[in-house]
Amino acid sequence: MTIREAEAQWQGSLKEGSGRLRLGSGVFEGAYSFPSRFENGPGTNPEELIAAAHAGCFSMALSAILGREGHTPAHIHTIAKAHLGASAAGPTLTRIELETEASVAGLAAADFERLAQTAKESCLVSRALAGVGVITLSARLIETATDH
Template identity: 55%
Template sequence: MPIRTASALWQGDLAGGAGTVRTGKGGLTGNYSFKSRFEEGEGTNPEELIGAAHASCFSMALSKQLADAGATDTSVETTAKVHFDKTDAGMTVTRIDLETVGQAPGMDEARFTKLAEAAKENCPISRLLSPGAQITLTARLG
């Protein structure tokens, strides 16, 4: 399997500096700053990038679960809400709430939910993050 890369450049001090982040093949490039991370400033931040990675990985894992269950013409849209909280150890990602809506013609809600839970457990990014952060899931057919 290929090794994936990303890079970040930060210039200046923590509060007044600014940076850029870029994925290896240039698919994503963004600016980040103290304000985009700890306030409501323009740009992205590491927590949003973790959320994007988790939502995309989970959506692919659920797509595989659905295909393995015989579903065709499916789609999966997932939002990851990353909770970044102050703890005794410092600022920490404490929880990620995955919210997914799927299209799976012919599948009932109970089966879809069961497959979504399996995807959450088997998604590589969930497995990476779950030892340190609680991961919740809300799944429904749309």
């Protein structure tokens, strides 16, 4: 079993305090605060990191699924938008929108959309975020020359 780790440090009150988030690999460390999380202040926030994880996981899942179908993508670009809203329990991720485009030779648009949907449903992070009310997907195949 693989274990991934990250850490957070927080100092001070909720609204006036600040903290730092650090990935266990050390490749990212950044500041976060009430304004960076609930307003548009500088720094990162947990929801942005969730969106990054979702975009990365989805892109890899889509590449794997395309490969199983005999297609190697030239590139896949995915944006994940995590919507932070309110619920009776408090602040809540209410929606995640995945937008992806890929360049894949010799693949029909309808087949790409079907495979992208499969990737959305099977991606590890999508499954981990099943408690989020809605996860949408917009998939666009970029026209490429067919294989000869």
